[in-house]
Structures are given as C-alpha cells and as structure tokens.
Amino acid sequence: MSLLSAVAGGLVTDAAFPDRGWWPAAFVGVALLLCALRRDDARWGALVGLAWGLAFFLPHLYWANEATDTVPWLALSVMEACFVAALGAGWVWARRWPWLRGRPAAQGVAFAVLFVAAEQARTEVPFGGFPWGRLAFSQAGSPLGRAAWLGGEVLVSLLVALVGSLLAVAAAALWRTRGRAARVRRALPALAAAAVLVAAPLLVPLDDRAQAGTLEVGAVQGDVAEPGLGSFANRAEVLNNHLDGTLALLDQVEPGELDVVLWPENGSDLDPQEVPDVAAAIDDAAREVGAPVLVGAQEYPATGGRYNVALLWEPGVGVVDRYAKQHPAPFGEYMPMRSFLRLFSAQVDRVTIDMIPGTGTGVVELDADRLGRTVPLGVVICFEVAYEELVRDAVTSGAEVLVVPTNNASFGYTAESTQQLAMSRLRAVTTGRATVQVSTVGVSGVIAPDGEVLQSTGLFTADQLVASLPLRTDLTPAVRAGAAPAVVVGVLAVALLAVGVVAGVRERRGRAAGSGARTVDGEQG
Secondary structure (H helix, E strand, C coil): CHHHHHHHHHHHHHCCCCCCCCCCHHHHHHHHHHHHCCCCCHHHHHHHHHHHHHHHHHHHCCHHHHHCCHHHHHHHHHHHHHHHHHHHHHHHHHCCCHHHCCCHHHHHHHHHHHHHHHHHHHHHCCCCCCCCCCHHHHCCCCHHHHHHHHHHHHHHHHHHHHHHHHHHHHHHHHHHCCCHHHHHHHHHHHHHHHHHHHHHHHHCCCCCCCCCCEEEEEEEECCCCCCCCCCCCCCCHHHHHHHHHHHHHHHCCCCCCCCEEECCCCCCCCCCCCCHHHHHHHHHHHHHHCCCEEEEEEECCCCCCEEEEEEEEECCCEEEEEEECCCCCECCCECCCHHHHCCCCHHHHHCCCCECCCCCCCEEEEEECCCCEEEEEEECCHHHHHCHHHHHHHHHCCCCEEEEEECCHHHCCCCHHHHHHHHHHHHHHHHCCCEEEEECCCCCEEECCCCCEEEECCCCCCEEEEEEEECCCCCCHHHHHCCHHHHHHHHHHHHHHHHHHHHHHHHHHHHHHHHHHHHHHHHHC
C-alpha cells in the first residue's frame, strides 16, 4: 500500500503542472508521499521515494523522449527520481529526533524543509543541476505563486510542501482517532492551517505599474515546416519564416512605432555575422519595421565549440550587443562523458559540436530612441529560465524587463513549452518584471509583472505579438534576498538530518546495551 500510495502521489503531482495545471493536486501528491513514508526503515524509505519520483518524472519529462530517444528520457527521469529516494531515506533518519515524536505539525514542517532541500540539491547537481519539476512551477496560476515576490521559488515550493504535509497530518488524525467528533477536532487545526497558507499570499502587494516608462515590443514566432528533429533541416527556412513574421508586424504597427523586435532562440539558423546575405536580409527587415531586432543565432568560434547567442541587430549598423547562454543544457547542448554514454545510446552523437558557456550576465543594452535612454533587457535563453539565479543576476544588473527566447521545435506537441511558460510566469512575479517568452513554434507569451499571461500563441503556428511592457526598476524582496532562502533551507535540512542520525545511533546503542545487560543477567541467573 505504501508503494501504491507513492506511485499515486507522483502521478497526481504531475497533474498539478501544465498542460493540465490542476495546481491543488500538488498538495495531494506531497501528502500521499508523506503518508507512504511510515515505516522506520531508511532503505524502504528510499524505495518509496524512488517510486514517487519515477511516477512523477517519467510523465513530467516525457518531452525528452520526443526530443531524443527512450534511453535518455529514462536516464534523466531515474536520475531526478534518485533525489526523491534520498529524501525518503533522509526523512526516516530525521524523524528519529525524539522531539519530533508526538508533534505531527512539527513533523510536517520538517518534511517540507527536507523536500525543498532535495529540490534545491537537484537544481544544482550534477552538471549544474536540472530544476525541472520543482513544486513552485506548478503554482504560477495559484495564490501560492504570489509568494514568489517574497521568497522566490524556494518559498513557493516550501509552502506547497507544507500544505501537503498538513493534509497528511489531517489524514492521519482522521485515520487513527476514534469517534467522529474526536476525528474532526484532531484534523481541523491542520486543515485550517493549510487553508490559511494557501490564502495568505493573496495579501502580497504585487505591482504591475510602469516605473520608468513603457517599452513597445514586437515578438515573432516564425514556426517551422516539420515538428521534431527535422525542423531545422532546410537551410535558411527558419530564418525566412522569422523575416516574414517581422514584416507581418507592420499589419499591427507603423514603421518606427516599436522599440525592439524579439526573435526566439535559433530564430536565424545561420550566423548573420558570418553569412553576408543573412546579414543583409536581417538588416532589411529591421529597416522596414524601423526597430532593432534581437536575433537568436549560434556562433562558431575558431577555437572550437559553439555559443548560443542573442544578438541585438541595429538597422544600418549590425550587432551592437550580444548575450551568450551561460548554462548550456547537458546532454542536449553539450555531451558530458560522451565516450562512456555512447555505450548505452548512440543519441550522444546527435550533439556533434558541444556548446560553450558564455561568461557575461544576461543583460543586453537597448538604445531606445523614443525613450531617449538605454533600456537594459534581461535575457535568459530557453532552459535558463529554470535557473532562478541567472534571472536574478540579470535584474540586479539593471534589467527592467525580461526576455526568454526559446526553441521548442524538437519537443513536438508535448507539455514542454507550457511548462516553460509557467516558469516564465513565476520569474515575472519573483522579479516584478514584465516578461516575454518568444518561441520558434510556441508557446510564446506576454506576461505582466504580476504573472498574468496577457497574450499567448498556439503551438506550431506562425504568429506575432505586439505589447507595451511596463519598465520597472524596484527590486522585490525575493531579488534582494538572493540565495538566502535556499541557504537557510539547506542549513535546516542538514541540521535535521544530523540531529536525527545522532538520535538514531544513540537509540540503537541504548537498545544494544539493554539487550547485553539482559543477556548477562540471564547467564548469572
């Protein structure tokens, strides 16, 4: 029953995320995991955690199977599930602290801390971590999502885990207490506390007003001819789609009305800095629309490797600023342990040239003539939106809006793009910045600083978005806090584990000593 509960919990938790987006399901999923971790056996706890993790990550990351093959998808899911297995074992040790016994509410808080610490661990390791599937990303449309303004993804995940833990406490009270009235009395405080936690973030004062003027932007979703791995097979096809989409903006605006046109990651499948006819075509489009274009492209330096870049193209001038992706995706954009992994799957050689990490912060300086000043654009490319510190660094470096260029063509009609849009929504709230996610194939969207999606596109359609974005300069409490919430959770988790392990060892020694004393007494008798 414990394993079945764990599997059910993982599946239910996945339903909290896009595309379904049933955000209360995350509470139930966490509650089922905690209920399943009843046995005082660390190895069994690890097995229960692994079952929950596989049930969650296999469907949640199914887009990896669409983009690569079965083996990479399974490997990634198993790797992420191992962190939940570690959580299961760690919880068994932590709750051996005598003070936690008989205090269900305290146990709920302790479990929530350990859950978020496990999330944070897999966000950072291995290979720079993989944050996909954090509980916080399921709450972009819930009241709890507003708490990101205060403490970012760590606080939101902590609240989700705590609400789930309180539901488990209430369920245990209902199960173990005799008498209907007594059951209600025992369960009601936990349920009331959970309800308060869910509703409390509605009091967070999110502000979406402009503080430094507005930025008029156009976003181009050019689309591709064929979803999947062959989407970039024809030379310049994707480039031409985005050139056509840029000119199509003139159906909505007059030349010169836009401050910048935003293209997605790989919006140009050829580097305009190296191919003259591509440079001329982009410059012509920029002149026609009367605005600079933020072009997604790839650079191939003479020293080897490649950079994933966003190039700010000024009409008549060329590239005036650039950002190179700082956090290339392991196994997708570069291949660690290539020779070893080739033993298991030939898919490793799909990445023929490893991507090199950029070194600069994600800020592109836009010279906005209409505003008479330079506007710093915060830019994070594709999966980088999952890494809160990269977005935070851009904002602390002066970014007044956020741009998330992404290429989702390889993931077909899976939920990958909508999962990413949920992350962009959470980043908007965390930073208090209007955000534009612009994709080659969708989903693209314009997001207000309070996380509301103002405009969005469908998958695998050619489309354009025009929006007036409020420019904001204030730093939210979450941005000011920096990495502090993650550090606090990590320290608390280590302390809980240390105290629990020490208490468990002492308890075992006490039992062993008692058993030895009884044996001696028996022999003397």
